Each structure stands twice: as structure tokens, then as C-alpha cells.
Amino acid sequence: MNAGALTHKSRTKGRRMARGPAMEGAARAGLTARGVIYVLVGALAVRIGLGDGGPQADRGGALAEVAGEPFGAVVLWALGVGLVGMALWRLSEAVFGAAGKDGGKPKKRLLSAGRCLFYSVVAWSVLAFAAGAGGSGSGSSDRQSRDLTARALELPAGQWLVGLAGAGVVGAGLWIGGRAALRKYHEHLRLGAMSRRVRQGVDVTGVGGGVARGLVFATAGVFAVRAAVAYEPDRAKGMDDTLRAFKDTPLGPSLLVAVAVGLVLFGVFSFAMARWRKF
Numbered sequence: 001m002n003a004g005a006l007t008h009k010s011r012t013k014g015r016r017m018a019r020g021p022a023m024e025g026a027a028r029a030g031l032t033a034r035g036v037i038y039v040l041v042g043a044l045a046v047r048i049g050l051g052d053g054g055p056q057a058d059r060g061g062a063l064a065e066v067a068g069e070p071f072g073a074v075v076l077w078a079l080g081v082g083l084v085g086m087a088l089w090r091l092s093e094a095v096f097g098a099a100g101k102d103g104g105k106p107k108k109r110l111l112s113a114g115r116c117l118f119y120s121v122v123a124w125s126v127l128a129f130a131a132g133a134g135g136s137g138s139g140s141s142d143r144q145s146r147d148l149t150a151r152a153l154e155l156p157a158g159q160w161l162v163g164l165a166g167a168g169v170v171g172a173g174l175w176i177g178g179r180a181a182l183r184k185y186h187e188h189l190r191l192g193a194m195s196r197r198v199r200q201g202v203d204v205t206g207v208g209g210g211v212a213r214g215l216v217f218a219t220a221g222v223f224a225v226r227a228a229v230a231y232e233p234d235r236a237k238g239m240d241d242t243l244r245a246f247k248d249t250p251l252g253p254s255l256l257v258a259v260a261v262g263l264v265l266f267g268v269f270s271f272a273m274a275r276w277r278k279f
Contacts, residue, residue, distance in 0.1 A: 023092055028274040030086020030119065033079045035270030037062050038209075042263030045243045049257035057260070058141035058239035059122070063129045076130035083123035090116035099279055141238025149224065150233035159228045162236075166224025173218025180210020185269075190276045202276070205269035212262020216242055 040062035048057055055061035066072050066079070093112035097104030152162050179185070185206050191199060220242045227235035237245065246256040 023089055024279040026085030027089035027277070027279060028085075029082040030084075030089060031270050031274035031277065033082030034086065035267040035274065036079060037267070038213075038270060039264050039267030040065055041239065042260045042265075042267060045260030045263060046257055048244060049247065049253045049260055051253070056141070056240040057243050059125065060129075060141060061240065063126065067129070073130065076126065080123055080127035080130050083119055083126055087116050087119040087123055090119060142241040143238070145220075145224075145236045145238040145241075146233050149227050149236040153228070153231060153233055159231060161228075163225050163228035166221045166226075166228060169221030169224060170218045171221075173214045173216070173221055175214070176217060177211045177214025180207050180214060183207065185210070185273075188273070188277055190278055193276055202269065202272045205265040205272060208262050209264075209266025209269045212259050213266045215259060216263070219245065 037059060041057055041059065044055055044061050044065070045057040055064055063076060063079075066075050069075070090112045094109050094116055098108055098112060102108060149162055152158050152165070155161060183203060183206065189202070194202065216239070220237060220239070223235055223237040223242065223245075227233055243256060243259065246259055247253050249255050
């Protein structure tokens with residue numbers, strides 16, 4: 001057997017593993033873990049909107065809430081392992097292509113690679129928190145955002161880098177919200193396995209949750225752009241400060257509560273994806 005045949009055989013075997021039961025289980029665990037975190041962050045934000053300062057409405061605040069519950073340490077480790085599964089699933093998509101006819105296109109692979117990197121960082125932070133190391137898992141997302149922005153601004157062409165990154169986050173937020181509003185997630189779901197009522201419920205969570213998530217991303221990106229233009233890293237905001245900023249709009253706390261409920265809906269939608277997603 002020549003080298004080309006061996007390479008082809010290896011790739012075929014890799015694709016089968018990437019789309020096999022083990023990777024499917026890792027993906028479902030990751031989607032479930034993501035759902036738990038979004039439900040918790042959304043619930044914390046609801047409390048803030050209703051006048052309870054409470055813990056920070058970000059990943060660190062959510063993890064702290066979990067840690068304070070019975071068997072909290074076990075849940076934290078489960079969340080961390082689940083997010084590792086999410087990162088591995090996205091890595092397999094980047095290497096072998098995602099499911100579907102367009103899954104092997106470079107654009108799709110690059111998007112999966114970016115998601116792999118993102119969830120790798122999130123998984124590491126959750127596992128660090130579970131191990132008691134704290135660090136980014138327990139730290140304020142607002143402080144992290146300001147520190148990262150300050151370091152970036154000190155680089156050559158730092159203002160441009162931060163501004164372009166912020167614009168990219170704005171674009172990502174609009175893309176997330178737009179795809180949710182258009183129900184593009186349908187192409188990834190086994191709709192035939194759902195009853196009519198279940199499909200309606202999934203659409204409520206998918207549209208409402210996706211639009212809210214996209215709005216939060218886009219708003220955080222706007223703050224990053226403002227920080228770049230003003231050369232003031234303190235203008236950059238993490239998840240918590242971004243959510244609290246909605247209270248300062250003309251709609252006041254009601255807008256924050258609406259967005260927070262949307263994040264809870266996105267968490268529930270993640271559970272639906274874990275149950276009915278195509279692999």
C-alpha cells in the first residue's frame with residue numbers, strides 16, 4: 001500500500017471517529033454544559049435587573065454560585081469536562097469537516113477552529129476554578145477585559161488592533177442574532193423527531209436566546225471600539241458590566257431583565273441542541 005493510500009485510509013478513519021458515538025457524546029455534554037452556564041448567568045442578570053446587586057453576572061459569578069451548592073465541586077468538574085468535550089468536537093470539525101454538505105469548506109473549518117480555541121479557554125478556566133486555582137475562572141470578566149485591552153493598546157498599532165477586534169465582536173453579535181432570527185439553526189436539528197409543540201418551544205428559545213446573546217456580544221464589541229477610539233481601556237467591558245449597562249438605557253432595568261431572560265432561553269436552547277442536534 002503506497003503513502004497516498006495510507007493517508008486516505010487514515011483520513012477516512014479519522015472522519016469516522018470524528019462523527020462516531022464518542023465524539024457525539026462529547027458534543028452533547030459540551031452543549032449541556034454551555035446551557036447550564038448560560039442559564040446561571042441569565043438568572044444572575046435577572047436578579048440584578050430586579051434590584052439585587054448580587055454576584056457578578058458572568059462565568060465567574062455562575063461558577064461561584066455552583067460552588068456554593070451541595071455537590072457543587074462535582075458539578076464544576078462535570079461542567080469543565082463537558083466543555084473539554086465541546087472543544088474536542090469543534091477541533092474534529094476543523095480537522096475533518098463538520099456534518100452536512102458544506103461542512104468541509106475552509107470557511108466552516110476556520111469557524112470551527114475559532115470555536116475550538118474559545119471553548120478550550122473556557123474549559124480551562126472552569127477546570128482551574130474546580131481545582132481551586134481560581135484564576136480566570138473566578139475572576140471578574142470586566143477586569144479581564146480591561147486588562148487585556150490595556151495590554152493590547154500598548155502594542156504597535158494597538159488602537160487599530162483593539163478597534164478591529166471590537167468591530168469583529170460587533171459583527172459576530174449581529175451574525176449570531178441574525179441567524180437566530182432567521183432560524184438558521186433548523187439546518188442542524190432533527191426537526192422530524194420533534195412534535196409540533198416541541199418545535200414551537202425550541203423556536204422560542206432559539207430565536208429569543210440567540211437574539212439576546214447576539215445583542216450582548218454586539219454591545220460588548222461597541223464598548224471595545226469606544227475604548228480603542230478614546231485610548232481608555234477602562235471603557236472596555238466584560239459580560240457583567242455589559243449587562244449592567246442595559247440598565248442605563250431609556251428602557252432601564254426592564255431591558256436588562258429582557259436580555260437576561262433571553263440568556264436563560266439560550267441556555268435552554270443549548271439543552272435542546274444537545275438532545276436533537278444532527279451529527
